[in-house]
Amino acid sequence: MTGYFYLLEYKVTLERLFSSTDLTMSSRLGLTFAIMLDIKKIRADFPILNRKVNGQPLIYFDNAATSQKPTQVIDKIVAYYTLYNANIHRGVHALSQEATDHFEGAREKVRAFFNIPLAKQVIFTSGNTHSINAVASGAHVFVKKEDEVIVSAVEHHSNIVPWQMLCERVGAVLKVIPVLDDGRLDMHAYHNLLNSKTAFVVVNHISNALGVTNPVKEIIDAAHQYDAMTLIDGAQSCGHMKLDMQALDADFYTMSGHKMCGPTGIGILYGKEEALNSLPPYQGGGEMIDQVSFEKTTYAGLPHKFEAGTPNIAGGIALGAAIDYLNEIGMENIAAYEHGLLVYGTAQIKNIPGAKIYGDVTDKAAVISFNVASLHPYDIGTIVDKLGVAVRTGHHCAQPVMERFKIPGTIRASFAFYNTKEEIDVMVQALQRAVTMLS
């Protein structure tokens, strides 16, 4: 917590609590106070927040797509290329050793951040999609012909397609956990889907299309009762809540560095040691071998078995800097602050006549997916962009979710800890202007 101070705003929050239309959401804030981050100081760390878009100050509410990067992360990338760029794990020279130390140091930071037992259980990938594919492409060791793989109806395409490909390859069957009208998974249906043929269960921790937090602990534990493997897509959770891999007990968990203030092109695959040992490597090359001859190659141990070729060294090191940054603010503080934005934003959006929020439940991340009357999300997105507000519109790479709710897409405002209520006010004004123009 060094360097940050918090203001406890009893009064303001109390007023908000009682004026809020949604008391259940507010009550989840905890007692009667919320933690305020030193938002001015935090915003000063993100140079991009100073820029203008279409002549207006940028309001960045597309954090579910990718987060912005603080100077501490940007500087780390520059430092690497300026001071100690060298290939890792290979040279005896000093520079290579330095680069290796920084890269492995970052792996250790990831380990500690997610409470992972051993650093070798942290596999660096190019991103969440890569992490999922790394598992799915070797998952024929876990999934046999006529077995069943369970996914949920609220998945991102990147957590659907690799499993469809696996099922086609091995002759397994894909089963889908349905979603309820309020955006939560139908857990009753899930428990009924589980049976002795269930070999793998994959769900996201937080849905990117709706922001709803899924009961992953219950899902994992139930799957394990049937000896099924589990993979949790943590793209939307990794930068927004405190995660504990040991408490969660998933066999695999996947993340993207760029969603947690790190650079693009670096991701994480966490796995239980036994699971990672059973999983065959999906790529061959340098780094991942123990011994190579034309008769037989033996693979290196973890994590190198899954890290063929030169990795994204700068990306890994900068992800370490992102973790330091998040730690300094504290993930609990980030989660509490962002929840405050969610509650406020939800109430404000509900005030817009005709607004309908999809996934308006208590347990969710600071993501609001909505439409206004029968207006097309694309039209609204185009107008608010002109007013400097960056929201996402469309199907959010989750077409099955949109089909479920029979809509062409939604407007999605997703917040991060460097956003403010004042920005939400500007967004709501922009939305109202758009509605007036379009109606």
Add this chain to the structure above:
Amino acid sequence: MASIQEIQEEIVEEFSMFDDWMQRYEYMIDLGKSLPLIDESLKTEDRIIKGCQSKVWVNAELESDKIAFTADSDAIITKGIIAILIRAWSGQKPADIIAAKTDFIDEIGLKEHLSPTRANGLVSMIKQLKMYAIAYQTQVN
């Protein structure tokens, strides 16, 4: 009938009367309302232009030696954009449509919609209209 070039110049002149983007968008939305609508029965899957976040259907019919376009979209702004294109190009000869320039879109301050990565797919719409023109060109000859 005025030439494509003349109509496009006329559109540019109309848009030049507005001094901010809001007025331009409002005018474009109005133009969308005057779009010759595609017959409901023609709103089929194969008439949807791919590459748009919103749905756009276009139909083209040859009337003697000229093409009549009708279209619709589920998004109002997209409808406005296609209305502008169709106002300039509908009722023209295939060869003229094939040769038509599109820089007037830039001149009316809608340049951002011309980016090939833009989700509204104006570029796809232009391509589709020109494809129809190429197809009918062979019939006219």
